[in-house]
Amino acid sequence: MTVVLIFLAIVISTSMWWLSHQRLGAKPWLESGLDNLDQGSHQVSLPKAKVGLLVFLSVIGMLFTLFFSSHFMRQEIEDWRSISLPSMVWINGILLLAASVYLQSALITARRQTLGAQNLAVRSPVQVSILSDGKYRHSIRSLLINACVLTVAFLIGQLITWHEVAGNGFFLSGNPSSSYFYVLTGLHGLHIIGGLVALFHTTSLTWNDTQIHKIGSRIDLCALYWHFLFFIWCAMIFVMLGWTYDPLIELCQRVIL
Amino acid sequence: MVEIESTSPASVPPAEVEEVELYHATNFWTKYVFSQDAKIIAIQYSGVAISIGLVALVLSSLIRLQLGFPEMFDFITPESYYQFVTMHGMIMVVYLLTALFLGGFGNYLIPLMVGARDMAFPYVNMLSFWIYFLAVLVLVASFFVPGGPTGAGWTLYPPQAILSGTPGGTGLGIILMLVSLALFIVGFTMGGLNYVVTVLQGRTRGMTMMRLPLTVWGIFTATVLALLAFPALLVATVMMLFDRLLETSFFMPSLVEFGDQLSYGGGSPILFQHLFWFFGHPEVYIVALPAFGIVSDLISTHARKNIFGYRMMVWAIVGIGALSFIVWAHHMYVSGMHPYFGFFFATTTLIIAVPTALKVYNWILTLWNGNIHLNTPMLFSLGFIVTFLNGGLTGLFLGNVIVDIPLSDTMFVVAHFHMVMGVAPILVVLGAIYHWYPKITGRMLDEGFGKIHFWVTFVGSYLIFFPMHYVGLVGVPRRYPELGDAAFIPDSVATLNSFISIAAFIVGIAQILFLYNLFWSLRNGRLAGANPWRATTLEWQTPETPPGHGNFGPELPLVYRWPYDYSVPGASEDFLAQNDPGPIDSGNSP
Ligand code: HEM
Ligand SMILES: [Cu+2]
Numbered sequence A: 001m002t003v004v005l006i007f008l009a010i011v012i013s014t015s016m017w018w019l020s021h022q023r024l025g026a027k028p029w030l031e032s033g034l035d036n037l038d039q040g041s042h043q044v045s046l047p048k049a050k051v052g053l054l055v056f057l058s059v060i061g062m063l064f065t066l067f068f069s070s071h072f073m074r075q076e077i078e079d080w081r082s083i084s085l086p087s088m089v090w091i092n093g094i095l096l097l098a099a100s101v102y103l104q105s106a107l108i109t110a111r112r113q114t115l116g117a118q119n120l121a122v123r124s125p126v127q128v129s130i131l132s133d134g135k136y137r138h139s140i141r142s143l144l145i146n147a148c149v150l151t152v153a154f155l156i157g158q159l160i161t162w163h164e165v166a167g168n169g170f171f172l173s174g175n176p177s178s179s180y181f182y183v184l185t186g187l188h189g190l191h192i193i194g195g196l197v198a199l200f201h202t203t204s205l206t207w208n209d210t211q212i213h214k215i216g217s218r219i220d221l222c223a224l225y226w227h228f229l230f231f232i233w234c235a236m237i238f239v240m241l242g243w244t245y246d247p248l249i250e251l252c253q254r255v256i257l
Numbered sequence B: 001m002v003e004i005e006s007t008s009p010a011s012v013p014p015a016e017v018e019e020v021e022l023y024h025a026t027n028f029w030t031k032y033v034f035s036q037d038a039k040i041i042a043i044q045y046s047g048v049a050i051s052i053g054l055v056a057l058v059l060s061s062l063i064r065l066q067l068g069f070p071e072m073f074d075f076i077t078p079e080s081y082y083q084f085v086t087m088h089g090m091i092m093v094v095y096l097l098t099a100l101f102l103g104g105f106g107n108y109l110i111p112l113m114v115g116a117r118d119m120a121f122p123y124v125n126m127l128s129f130w131i132y133f134l135a136v137l138v139l140v141a142s143f144f145v146p147g148g149p150t151g152a153g154w155t156l157y158p159p160q161a162i163l164s165g166t167p168g169g170t171g172l173g174i175i176l177m178l179v180s181l182a183l184f185i186v187g188f189t190m191g192g193l194n195y196v197v198t199v200l201q202g203r204t205r206g207m208t209m210m211r212l213p214l215t216v217w218g219i220f221t222a223t224v225l226a227l228l229a230f231p232a233l234l235v236a237t238v239m240m241l242f243d244r245l246l247e248t249s250f251f252m253p254s255l256v257e258f259g260d261q262l263s264y265g266g267g268s269p270i271l272f273q274h275l276f277w278f279f280g281h282p283e284v285y286i287v288a289l290p291a292f293g294i295v296s297d298l299i300s301t302h303a304r305k306n307i308f309g310y311r312m313m314v315w316a317i318v319g320i321g322a323l324s325f326i327v328w329a330h331h332m333y334v335s336g337m338h339p340y341f342g343f344f345f346a347t348t349t350l351i352i353a354v355p356t357a358l359k360v361y362n363w364i365l366t367l368w369n370g371n372i373h374l375n376t377p378m379l380f381s382l383g384f385i386v387t388f389l390n391g392g393l394t395g396l397f398l399g400n401v402i403v404d405i406p407l408s409d410t411m412f413v414v415a416h417f418h419m420v421m422g423v424a425p426i427l428v429v430l431g432a433i434y435h436w437y438p439k440i441t442g443r444m445l446d447e448g449f450g451k452i453h454f455w456v457t458f459v460g461s462y463l464i465f466f467p468m469h470y471v472g473l474v475g476v477p478r479r480y481p482e483l484g485d486a487a488f489i490p491d492s493v494a495t496l497n498s499f500i501s502i503a504a505f506i507v508g509i510a511q512i513l514f515l516y517n518l519f520w521s522l523r524n525g526r527l528a529g530a531n532p533w534r535a536t537t538l539e540w541q542t543p544e545t546p547p548g549h550g551n552f553g554p555e556l557p558l559v560y561r562w563p564y565d566y567s568v569p570g571a572s573e574d575f576l577a578q579n580d581p582g583p584i585d586s587g588n589s590p
Helices: A002-020 A048-074 A088-123 A127-167 A176-205 A212-241 A247-256 B028-033 B038-068 B078-114 B122-141 B173-201 B214-246 B269-302 B310-326 B339-367 B376-399 B401-407 B411-441 B447-473 B492-524
Strands: none
Touching (some): A002 A048, A048 A212, A048 B173, A127 A212, A176 A212, B038 B122, B038 B492, B078 B122, B078 B173, B078 B269, B214 B310, B269 B310, B269 B411, B339 B376, B376 B447
C-alpha cells in the first residue's frame, strides 16, 4: 500500500496547505463583522468547475494508485510472470502526448484571444467580437479537432496493443500480470472515453456562436484532464514494466507487508 | 480582547462575484422527480435510505429471532441466516448511514448553512441520486434472484465469497452485490464533488471556513474521506467481479472444491482485506464525523451555550479524518501479519483516540452550566455522547493486538461496533430529524411521542448491546446461527440471548411510533415558524419555511459572526443569528 499512501500524503498535504491559509487560528468567537473577513478572500480563486475537476482528479488518482499498490502486492507471489509489452505502446504514448499538447496550444490560443479582446475592448468595444473572433475561432477549432483525432487514434492503438498481447498468448485470465494489463488499460481507456465526450462537446461549440472565453474555460478543463491521464498512463506503463521495482521499494515492502 | 467593530448593512461593499443563474423547473417531473434542487434531492435520498434501512431493521429482527430462539423457526436456515446478516450489515453501513448523512443531511444542510442558493453542480447532483437509487434497486433485486442474496458477510472476504459453499456465491447474489456497490460509489462520487465544491466555493460573503457550523465541517470532512476511501472499495469490487466472472486470480488462491481443482491460482485474499479495510476504517469516520458535527450544533443550540473550543473541534475533525487512513490494519490483526506491522497499527489506533476524547470533553464542557432544554433533540444528543463514549472505550481494548486476538470474531466485537457506529450515529440521525423536521416541513414533531421514542430506543439499545459484550467475553463467536452445546458456553448465554432478542423486537417496534409521528405531524404538528429553536445558523433565517427554491429570497444573507452566539448579554433575544450585524453602537462580546 506504499504507493497509495504516498499519493494520499500528497493530496492530504495539499489540502492541509490550503486549510492553513484559511486562518484556522482565528478566534471566531471574538470577531464579528464582515469587512475585515472579506479581504484576502477565503474562497478559492478558481472557477467552480476547475475545483470540481481537481477534486475529481484526486479521486481518479486514488483509484489508479490503489490499483498500482495492489499490483505491487500481487507481483510478490511466485506465480507472477512479467508481461512483455509490445512496442505499439510507445506509439500510443506519443499519440496521447500529442493530443495533450494540441489541447494545451488550443488553450493558449483561447487565452490569447481573451487577452486581445480585453485590450481591444478598452479602445473600441463594438469591434471586439468582429475583429478577433473569426481568426482565433478557426485555429482553436482545428487544434481541437487534431486533439480529438489523436485521442481516438490512441484508443485504436490501445485496442491493437490488446490484440498483440493476446496474440502473444497473454489472456485476461492467464497470468495475473496480463489480468492487470487488461484491467488497467481498460479502466484508463474508459476514462479517456469519458473525457472524449466532453471534448467532442467543446469542439462542437466552436461552430455555434459561443463566446471564445467560455470555450476557453472548457478547453482548460479538457487540457488538465488530458495531462493528468497522460501522466497516469506513463505511471501505468512504469508499473507494468516493473521499472519502479528497485531495491528501495523492495525494502519498504519487506517492512510493511 | 480584540474587538472588531461590526459594520452596519449600509456600508457593505458590493459583491465582486455576480449571482449565478438558478435552474428553474418547469413541470412536475423536473420539479419533484428529476429535481435539481438540493432540498428535494435530500428528501429523495433520505426517503430511499430510510426505506432500505427499514429492510435492514427487519433483517436484524430475523437474525435475533434465530439467535434468541434457535431451532424454532424453520424458515431461517443457516444459509438464510448468513444472507440476513450480510445484507443487514451492508445496508446499515453503506446504503442507510452513508447515504443518509451525506446524501440526505449533506444535500439539505450544506447549501442552506453556507448561504448558497443550491449545490455547485445541480445536474450532477440529480444524477447522483438516481444512480444511488439504481444501486438500491440492484441490491433489492438480489433478494429475488435464484439462490438469493450473498451470504458472505458484509466484509465479502474472498475466497469464500465467490465459492459454492457461500449462499449466492456462485449464483447472481454476489454479482449483484458487487455491481450495486460499484454503482453506489459512482453515484456517491458525483454527489461528493458537489458537497466539497459547494463548501469551498459556494459560501456567502463573510462566511469564512472558521465561521462554518460544525455540522458543515463534519459533513465536509466526511465527504473528503469518502471520496478518497471509496475508490479502494471500487478497486476491490472490480477485481472480485473479474475473479468471479472471468476467472482471473487477483484474490483467489488455488483451491480444491469437492475434489475438483478450480482454475484459480496464486491470488491473495489478504490483498482484498487490505483494500477492503483501507475503505472500511475511514467508513467508520464517514458516519461518525457528520454525527460529531451535528451533535455539536444540537447541544449548543439546546443548551443555549456557545460550543466549547470551536477551533479544537475543527482541528479534531480534520485530524481524525487524516489519521483514519493509517489505522486500517487493526481489522486484520489475526491475518498473520508481521508483529511490527500490528504494533504500528495499534499505536496509530490509540493516537486517534486523543482527538476523539478531546471532542467528548468539549461536548461535556459545552453542557456544563448550560441552560439545558431536555427536549427530544437534546435527549438524543446526550444519548449519543454516552453511547459513543461507551463504544469508544471498548474500541481501546480491541485496538490492542494482544486483547484483540482472543476477542476477534466474537460477539464482543459485534457489541462494540454496534455501540460506536450503529447505535450512536442512529441516535444522532433521530435527534437531527427532530431538530430539522420543523425547517423541512414547517411543523414540529410531537414531543410526547418523541420522548417515548427516545427512551425506548435508548434504554432498549443498551439492553440489546450491553449484555452482548458478556456473551462475547465468554467466547461466543459472531456469524454463528446456532451454538450447539459447546463446553465453554454456559446455559446463561441462551437466556441472555432470548432477553436480547426481546429487547431488540421492542426497539424495532418503537420505530413504528417514530414513523407514525413523522407522518402524523406532517398535517397535525404544531406550526413551527421560521426559527422554533431560536438557533443562529443560516438555515433558520430563511424568509420562507420550508425554504423556497433558491433558499434565501432575493438577497443572499451576509454573515457577520460565528454560529454559536447564544446567551449573548444585551442582545434583544438571547442569541445573535449569523447574519445579524448585531448592536451597532457597542462592541458585542459573546
Ligand atoms: C435494532 C438495531 C440492530 C440490531 C438488533 C442488530 C443486530 C445485529 C446482529 C444480531 C448481528 C449479527 C451478529 C452475528 O451473528 O455475527 C448484526 C450484524 C451487523 N450489524 Fe447490526 N443490528 C442493529 C443495527 C445496526 C446498525 C444501525 C448498524 C450500522 C452500522 C449495524 C451494522 C451491523 C454490521 C456491520 C454487522 C456485521 C454483519 C456481518 O457480520 O457481516 N447494525 N447486527
Ligand atoms: Cu477500524
